[in-house]
Amino acid sequence: MDRLSRRRLPPYTRRDTASYVAAMAAALRQLARKNDLATLAYLLDMARLEAETEARRAEDDNSGPILEGS
Amino acid sequence: MDRLSRRRLPPYTRRDTASYVAAMAAALRQLARKNDLATLAYLLDMARLEAETEARRAEDDNSGPILEGS
Known part of the structure; x- marks a missing residue:
């Protein structure tokens, strides 16, 4: 089941994920700002x-898709 | 313009926003975890x-909609 769900992940790269x-x-x-949730x-913003x-x-590393090696 | 865009905000409460x-x-x-982006x-998770x-x-305060007082 875990292997199955992992296989079905689309081949997004670390870079795609980080950008998203x-x-x-x-x-x-x-x-949050508009609702005065300052903290x-x-x-x-740190995230x-x-x-x-x-x-x-990830762009510099030219890293491959997350499925690599799994 | 600022007043206009503020008036058009839907009446979500602080609590709605924080929950979302x-x-x-x-x-x-x-x-992030699935892509080994630990930090x-x-x-x-802190957010x-x-x-x-x-x-x-906000629930305890029973605070009103964000438009209140604007």
Whole structure:
């Protein structure tokens, strides 16, 4: 079952995932800010920064799809 | 323009927003984990915890919609 669900994952790369999380975190941060959830907005901004860093790193590494080696 | 866009916001409460962000952060954390983005997963978990805390707080406060007082 675990092997099956893993096989069905689309071949997104680490970079794709990190970029997606960065965009989502930025959008959620805006939502938090508009609702005066300052600490939450700050934490989401940290997540966005980390995601952007990882996206850049994965690009430099030219890393393969996440299924590699599984 | 600012007043206009504010008026057009749907009447979601702080609690609605915090609950939504908590759910999204949990989902994004799973994605990060599956892609071995450990630090990112950790930051998203902190965001989830903060969002859940705020959702609970907003419920206790019985706070009104975000448009209140604007």
